Every structure is written in structure tokens, then in C-alpha cells.
Amino acid sequence: MLRLSEAPPKLRDMVPVRPAPGSIPTDPGVYRFSDATGTVIYVGKAKNLRQRLNSYFGDPSGLHFRTQTMVRTAAKLDWTVVQNELESLQLEYTWIKQFDPRFNIKYRDDKSYPWVAITWSEEFPRVFVGRGSRRKGTRYFGPYAQAWAIRDTIDSLLRVFPMRSCTGGVFRNAKASGRPCLLGYIGKCSAPCVGRIEADAHRELVQDVCDFLAGHTSGLTARLERQMRQASNALEFEKAAVLRDQLGALRHVTERNAIVLADGTDADVVAYAADDLEIAFQVFHVRAGRVRGERGWVADRADDSSIAQILDSFLIQLYADAEAGTEVTNTIPREIYLPERPASPDAVTDLLQEVRGARVELRVPRRGDKRTLLETVERNAKEALANHKTRRASDLSTRNRALEEIQEALGLAAPPLRIECYDISHTQGTGVVGSMVVFEDGLPRKSDYRTFLIKTVEGSNDVGAINEVLTRRFRRLLDDRAASTGDDAVLIDPTTGIAKRFAYAPGLVVVDGGAPQVAAARAAMAELGITDVPLIGLAKRLEEVWLPGEEFPLILPRTSEGLYLLQRVRDEAHRFAITHHRKRRSKSMVESLLDDVPGLGELRRKAVQAHFGSLKKLREARWEDIAQVPGIGTKTALSIKAALDAQAPGEAVNMATGEVEEL
Numbered sequence: 001m002l003r004l005s006e007a008p009p010k011l012r013d014m015v016p017v018r019p020a021p022g023s024i025p026t027d028p029g030v031y032r033f034s035d036a037t038g039t040v041i042y043v044g045k046a047k048n049l050r051q052r053l054n055s056y057f058g059d060p061s062g063l064h065f066r067t068q069t070m071v072r073t074a075a076k077l078d079w080t081v082v083q084n085e086l087e088s089l090q091l092e093y094t095w096i097k098q099f100d101p102r103f104n105i106k107y108r109d110d111k112s113y114p115w116v117a118i119t120w121s122e123e124f125p126r127v128f129v130g131r132g133s134r135r136k137g138t139r140y141f142g143p144y145a146q147a148w149a150i151r152d153t154i155d156s157l158l159r160v161f162p163m164r165s166c167t168g169g170v171f172r173n174a175k176a177s178g179r180p181c182l183l184g185y186i187g188k189c190s191a192p193c194v195g196r197i198e199a200d201a202h203r204e205l206v207q208d209v210c211d212f213l214a215g216h217t218s219g220l221t222a223r224l225e226r227q228m229r230q231a232s233n234a235l236e237f238e239k240a241a242v243l244r245d246q247l248g249a250l251r252h253v254t255e256r257n258a259i260v261l262a263d264g265t266d267a268d269v270v271a272y273a274a275d276d277l278e279i280a281f282q283v284f285h286v287r288a289g290r291v292r293g294e295r296g297w298v299a300d301r302a303d304d305s306s307i308a309q310i311l312d313s314f315l316i317q318l319y320a321d322a323e324a325g326t327e328v329t330n331t332i333p334r335e336i337y338l339p340e341r342p343a344s345p346d347a348v349t350d351l352l353q354e355v356r357g358a359r360v361e362l363r364v365p366r367r368g369d370k371r372t373l374l375e376t377v378e379r380n381a382k383e384a385l386a387n388h389k390t391r392r393a394s395d396l397s398t399r400n401r402a403l404e405e406i407q408e409a410l411g412l413a414a415p416p417l418r419i420e421c422y423d424i425s426h427t428q429g430t431g432v433v434g435s436m437v438v439f440e441d442g443l444p445r446k447s448d449y450r451t452f453l454i455k456t457v458e459g460s461n462d463v464g465a466i467n468e469v470l471t472r473r474f475r476r477l478l479d480d481r482a483a484s485t486g487d488d489a490v491l492i493d494p495t496t497g498i499a500k501r502f503a504y505a506p507g508l509v510v511v512d513g514g515a516p517q518v519a520a521a522r523a524a525m526a527e528l529g530i531t532d533v534p535l536i537g538l539a540k541r542l543e544e545v546w547l548p549g550e551e552f553p554l555i556l557p558r559t560s561e562g563l564y565l566l567q568r569v570r571d572e573a574h575r576f577a578i579t580h581h582r583k584r585r586s587k588s589m590v591e592s593l594l595d596d597v598p599g600l601g602e603l604r605r606k607a608v609q610a611h612f613g614s615l616k617k618l619r620e621a622r623w624e625d626i627a628q629v630p631g632i633g634t635k636t637a638l639s640i641k642a643a644l645d646a647q648a649p650g651e652a653v654n655m656a657t658g659e660v661e662e663l
Contacts, residue, residue, distance in 0.1 A: 018057050019077065024050040030091045031079035032099070033070060040099035042070050045088040049079055069557075070103040085347035093316045105279075105299045105313065114150060116141040116213055118206060123199050124171070124192040125206045126164045127154060141213040141293070157212060158188040159245075160224075163205040165189065214287065221247065265289055267335040269370075270315070271377035273385040275571075277301060277564060280385035281314055282377050287333075296384045300559075311342035319352060332356040337363050337374055389568065398561055399442030405562030406508070409545070409554065412534055416507030417441055420473075421569040422521070423512040424454075424465040425577035434469040435577035438506075439569050451580045463520040466511055470524035477505060478528060505533050512570050514539040514546050514553075522548040538570045604631045608640070 029049045033042040046052030056071050082088045096104055119126045121137030129151050134140055158165060166174070166181055166189070174180050174193040184191035192202050208220055224247045231240035269284040279301055285293040301310075319332050332352055342348050345362055352360040365371040403415035419439045426432040434452035438445045452472060454465045509525075511517045518537035525533065537546040543563060544553035556563040611629045612618040618626075618640075627637035 019053070024053050024079070025081055026050045027081045028083075028085060028088050029079050029081040030088050030095065031077065032095060032101070033074035033103075034076040034078070035073050036075040038076070040095070040101050041073060042101045042103040043092055043095045043099065045085075045092040047085065049081070053077070053079070067103075085344045086350045089312065089316055089344065089347050089351055092313075096313075096317075105301070105305075105310065116150060116154065118210060120206070124164050124202055126166065126168075126171075127158075127206075127209060128165060129154060139210060141210075155188075157209055158183070160247075161205045161208045161212075162188055162190045163202060163209055164192055166193075214292070265335060265370075266333040267337055267370075268333050269337045269373055269377045270311075270318075271339050271374055271381045272307070272311075273378065273382040274301070274307065275385070275567075277558065277567065278385065278388070279307075279310060280381045280388065282381035282384060283318065284373070284377050284380075285333075286373075294380075296381065298385065298388045306343065308340065308343035311338065311340070312344050312348055315342060315348050316351065319355060332360060334359060335361050335363055337365050337370055339374060339378065340364060399565070402442055402561035402565040405556075405560055406565065409556055409560075409562060410508075410534060410536065410547070412508070414507070416534065418506045419508045419510060419565075419569055420506040421510040421512065421573040422466060422469055422473075423570070423573040423577040424462045424469070425574075425580070426465075432465055433577060433580050434465055435573050435580060436469070436473060437569065437573045437576050439565075439572075442565055444572060449576060451576070462513065463516050466513070466517050467520040467524045470509075470511075470521045471528065474525055474528050474530050474533075477530070505530070507534070509533055509535045510566060510569055510573075511535070511537045512573055513537050514544065518546045518548055536566075538566050543567065604629075604636070607631055 026048050028045075028047050030043065030045045031049060031053060032040050032044075034040050044052070056067070080091060082091060095101075114129050114131050117128055117130050117134075118139045118141075119137065120139045154165070162183075164171065165183065170181055171193050174184075174191075178194055180189065180191040180194050180196070183189035184194070184196070190197040190202060190205065192199070197205075212220060224243055228240050228243040228247060231237075231243060265286060266288065267286045269286060271282050273280045273282075277300065278298060280296060280298045282296045283294065284291050285295075297314075305313075315336070332355060336352075341362065341364060349360055349362055363370075365374055400415075403417070406412070407415045417440060421437050421439075423435050424432065425435070432454040434454060436450040436452070438448035450473075452469045454468055456464075456468050509521065511521050514537055518535060521535055521537075525531070525535065535548055538544075539546060539553070543556070543558070545556060545563075545566070546553050556566075607629050608618070608626070612621060623634075623637045623641040626632060626640050627634050629637075632640075
């Protein structure tokens with residue numbers, strides 16, 4: 001924890017690793033920081049070594065907290081000059097793999113993905129679905145999203161290509177007894193254990209399964225069709241019927257995996273979701289237009305790297321680590337779709353082309369099916385990050401540690417078991433609303449969430465709005481206290497017997513903002529005589545914690561669970577405020593649009609609003625649908641539809657004036 005109570009010293013005065021002025025070259029290169037024991041703790045690359053390295057020794061308040069810690073820990077700085085960005089990428093990745101520096105970003109799977117394994121090194125290879133570590137001599141396909149789905153696929157594939165799927169013990173027992181297992185009797189295994197098929201013929205079945213899992217289905221389908229016609233022409237109708245059933249089963253399995261790119265593209269689709277502390281990557285591996293595998297990673301944002309720079313390192317690690325991949329994920333496709341260009345697109349492309357031995361293109365799709373697919377992957381990345389945060393927040397020991405860290409950092413008498421956070425949302429000063437979210441024991445208590453329609457403040461006055469919201473909230477606290485008698489009655493409504501939600505004070509009040517917002521909240525509470533409730537503000541820019549009356553903020557470590565909890569509370573208040581504001585804005589736009597419709601009074605206007613709920617749904621409705629609203633006849637429905645059609649798609653209704661404005 002660092003309190004900026006005075007001008008902080010420059011890191012150049014605190015760290016012995018700063019090179020002499022002018023000694024750092026201006027060429028591209030790779031650098032590494034080492035600690036006092038000689039252990040490499042960070043590896044980075046730069047187009048201009050001098051410019052990049054000098055940035056580490058300036059004002060520490062402008063650095064990521066982990067970067068500050070890294071520089072203070074470092075005792076030695078080395079660098080290697082290279083010819084171009086391609087060489088720097090290669091050397092950086094080599095050093096990261098060699099030294100495993102603890103301050104570099106480390107990607108970890110956000111969950112355990114199942115894969116399909118085929119024991120290729122055995123005489124009679126076996127297919128099975130598994131997770132975890134991989135073994136040499138085994139071919140892997142995937143990973144896949146759901147284990148049940150891929151098991152169902154393998155079960156269907158065995159009807160077409162009846163290769164071995166039993167364990168070693170079952171295989172040896174069947175071989176010793178001379179009797180196959182149940183799968184051999186029902187036609188889902190060719191029973192190599194009892195000699196029904198030779199090793200070479202069985203390996204051909206295995207190769208067919210591998211081809212299917214790798215996405216090469218057209219050749220298999222064509223071959224089965226050819227064999228079926230040959231059997232039919234030779235009057236081998238029973239064999240032709242078996243091939244027909246196998247062909248139908250193969251097509252059924254193929255159709256389960258829907259086509260996402262109609263042009264049969266081979267591509268990897270990469271997307272991310274990020275916040276100030278963590279980043280989640282999601283990758284869809286598309287082969288022949290179908291998703292053949294997907295995988296996700298979550299990593300701490302350990303330094304000040306931009307998203308473009310993180311994309312550089314992620315792509316290199318994604319395709320360079322052959323041991324961690326499978327038959328699908330190890331293959332670098334011709335096209336890689338990204339949400340934005342990496343920092344060094346030419347160098348990354350050259351390196352991937354060198355590994356692939358053929359052309360590779362990095363593309364940022366803007367429209368069409370590829371953009372739609374990218375948005376789907378982005379949604380998966382956001383869900384993965386949200387699930388990761390939920391799992392992290394649901395851990396009891398982690399939540400307790402977070403509350404204890406907040407207590408210690410703020411000097412509270414007890415952990416803040418109830419935290420209330422407030423935020424303001426508006427559009428250029430119109431439609432101003434406030435939000436209040438509540439976390440109890442480190443978890444959101446959504447039944448206690450509240451929204452406030454700002455009444456006394458106009459325009460973009462967040463400070464005044466915060467003052468009004470806190471005044472209204474704590475006046476309610478005082479009113480409930482005044483109406484209660486006895487300790488037990490404070491929390492119970494005497495008329496309903498239900499626990500009151502605001503009859504006791506929170507353990508901590510958080511406002512979204514810096515010193516001005518904190519001062520406004522403090523003034524509101526002080527005016528009501530509320531002096532026993534701790535108050536802080538959390539500013540977004542550097543995640544600074546502002547205390548009332550303090551000139552300088554409190555800086556919590558970026559790795560602090562307490563800071564992580566405060567950020568979750570602040571982000572939830574922001575989300576809740578924006579959601580409420582958007583609902584009101586949509587309702588206001590509907591009202592403005594319907595004001596001048598002839599024959600539409602207030603009651604019927606409210607009926608239309610209640611029926612459709614939003615301007616978007618009202619726009620999409622036909623006049624016949626509008627006429628179904630109680631009290632709305634054909635003539636009025638046509639007038640409403642005419643008013644909607646008169647508003648061009650590129651225009652919007654101003655909420656304050658009702659006038660049409662260009663977007």
C-alpha cells in the first residue's frame with residue numbers, strides 16, 4: 001500500500017539498474033531485468049531500446065503497480081540488439097520460454113477443455129475422450145466446449161469407422177478369452193482383439209477417424225459413395241446397404257457441427273475481453289467452415305502493455321508452443337481473424353509464415369459472416385472473464401481476505417461487511433439518474449439495489465447529483481431509525497414484519513469518482529449528522545482511492561484482493577446506472593415521438609409504451625401490430641406508423657426538445 005502524501009521519489013534514485021545516460025542504443029532489441037540472485041524476472045522487446053527503457057525510470061505513479069515492483073526488485077538490466085522486429089519477437093519468446101519470468105503475462109486455461117485422443121503408437125490404436133496432460137505417441141484433436149457432445153460424436157463415428165475404443169485391460173481380457181466385448185457384437189468395434197481385422201486394415205479405420213476429426217470430411221463422403229455404387233453395381237446389396245447406413249451416419253455427425261463460414265474457410269478467430277486487472281482470450285478453430293475446436297485463456301495484466309502489444313505476445317505463444325496443442329490447434333491456418341491489429345503485424349505475420357511454411361494473413365473483419373463470428377467469439381471471451389471473476393469472488397477465503405485488506409488499508413474498526421456504491425449516468429446532461437448497489441460479505445445483494453431520478457440538479461453536474469443521492473439515501477436511514485424502537489425493531493418493519501433494507505448504516509460508502517465526488521458525498525452526510533460511516537471514492541484513471549479531506553490518494557497494490565473487490569463494486573454500480581439510464585432514454589424517446597400523433601392522448605400513449613416496451617420494438621412493429629394495443633384503432637395505428645416512418649434511420653429524437661437530430 002502506498003499513500004501519496006508527498007511527492008514520490010524518482011525510481012532512478014531508488015533502483016541501481018539504471019544505465020548511464022546515452023549508453024542505451026536506439027536500435028530495436030530485447031531486454032531482461034534480473035534480481036539480486038541473477039534470476040530473470042521480466043523480458044520485453046522494443047523498437048527503440050533507449051526510449052522504452054527510459055520509461056521505467058520516471059515518475060512511478062505513471063507505472064503499473066507490478067511494473068513498479070519489478071523495477072524495485074531488479075538488480076541488473078541486460079539487452080540484446082537485433083536487426084528487426086521479427087528477430088525481437090523470436091528472441092523475446094525464446095527468453096520467456098527459457099527463463100519463465102514471474103513478471104511477464106502468463107496465460108492459463110480458464111477451464112479444463114476435453115479433447116479426443118488416439119493412441120497412434122499402439123499396434124491397434126484406441127480412441128477416447130480425456131482431459132489434462134498429453135503423452136507422446138498420441139494424436140489429439142480439439143479442445144471442445146462440451147464433453148458430452150464430443151462423446152456423442154465419437155459414439156456415432158464408431159458406427160461408420162468401428163475402431164477400437166476399449167481400455168488396455170479390456171482389450172487384453174478379450175484377447176485372452178477369445179471373446180470380444182459388447183461393442184464387437186453390436187458392430188461398433190471391428191474386434192481386433194480376436195483377430196477379426198488385421199492391424200493394417202484397422203489402422204486405415206483409425207486414419208479415417210483422424211481425417212474426420214481434422215475436418216477432412218468431403219473425401220470420406222466421396223469414398224463411401226463410390227464404394228456404395230460399386231457394391232450395388234456388383235449386386236452386393238447387403239454390402240451396399242451397410243455402406244449406405246454408414247454414409248447416412250457420417251452425414252448426420254457432420255451436420256451436427258453447423259457451418260459458420262459458408263465459403264469453407266480454414267481460419268482461427270481470436271477475440272478478447274479485458275479490464276484493468278485481467279484479460280481473457282477466446283479462440284475458435286474453424287476448419288472447412290466448421291468450428292473444430294475452441295479454447296480460452298485468462299491472464300493477469302502484469303504490466304503496462306497495450307492490447308495491441310498483448311496480441312503480439314499472445315499470437316506467438318499460441319502458435320509456437322507445439323507441445324500444448326492438438327492436431328487442429330497446432331496447425332496455423334491461412335487466415336487469422338482479430339478484433340484489432342497487433343502492435344507489430346508485419347513481424348508477427350512473417351514469423352507465423354516461417355513456422356507454417358506458407359502464406360498467413362492477419363485480418364480484422366468489418367462486416368459479413370466473419371464479423372458476426374468474431375462477435376460470437378467476443379461474447380464467449382466476455383462470458384469466460386465474467387465466469388472467472390465470479391469463481392474468484394465466490395471463494396470464501398478470498399472474499400474474507402479482500403474485506404480484511406480494505407479494513408487494514410482504510411484503518412476501519414471492522415471489516416466492511418456491507419458496502420454501498422453510488423454512480424451517476426446521463427447523456428450530455430439530460431436524463432440524469434443515480435444508482436446504488438450493495439455488496440454484503442463481498443457478494444452482490446441485488447434485492448437492495450436502487451436507482452434515483454435526479455430532481456434538483458440539471459446538466460452535467462455529477463458532484464451535485466452525488467450530493468442529492470447521498471442526501472436522499474441517508475435521510476431514509478434517519479427516518480427509519482426514528483420510526484424504530486429497540487435494537488431488534490431497527491431492522492424490522494412493524495407493519496409488515498419484513499426486515500428493513502436501509503434502516504442500518506453501511507460499513508463503507510464508495511462513490512465513483514475522485515476528490516470532488518468524495519467531497520460532495522461527505523458534505524451531504526455531514527449535513528444530516530452522519531459521521532460514523534466510512535467514505536471513499538474510487539477514480540478510474542489510476543484506480544486511486546480518495547479519502548475525505550486528504551490531498552493525495554491512497555494507492556492499493558494492483559494485486560490486492562481488496563482493490564479487486566472495490567473495482568467489482570464500482571463497475572457494478574456503473575453498469576446498473578447505465579442500464580437504468582438507457583431504459584429511461586428509450587422510454588423518453590418513445591414519448592417524444594408519440595407526443596404529436598393526432599388522437600393519441602396520455603393514457604393511450606402509455607398503453608403503447610407498456611405494450612412494446614422500447615422504441616426498437618415499436619419501430620419493428622407493423623401498423624396491424626400497433627392496432628392490437630387496447631384503445632388503439634386502425635386510424636391511430638396508421639398515424640403512429642407514419643410518425644415512425646417519418647423519422648429517418650440515421651436520426652434520433654432529442655429527449656429534451658423532442659426534435660429530430662442526426663446521429
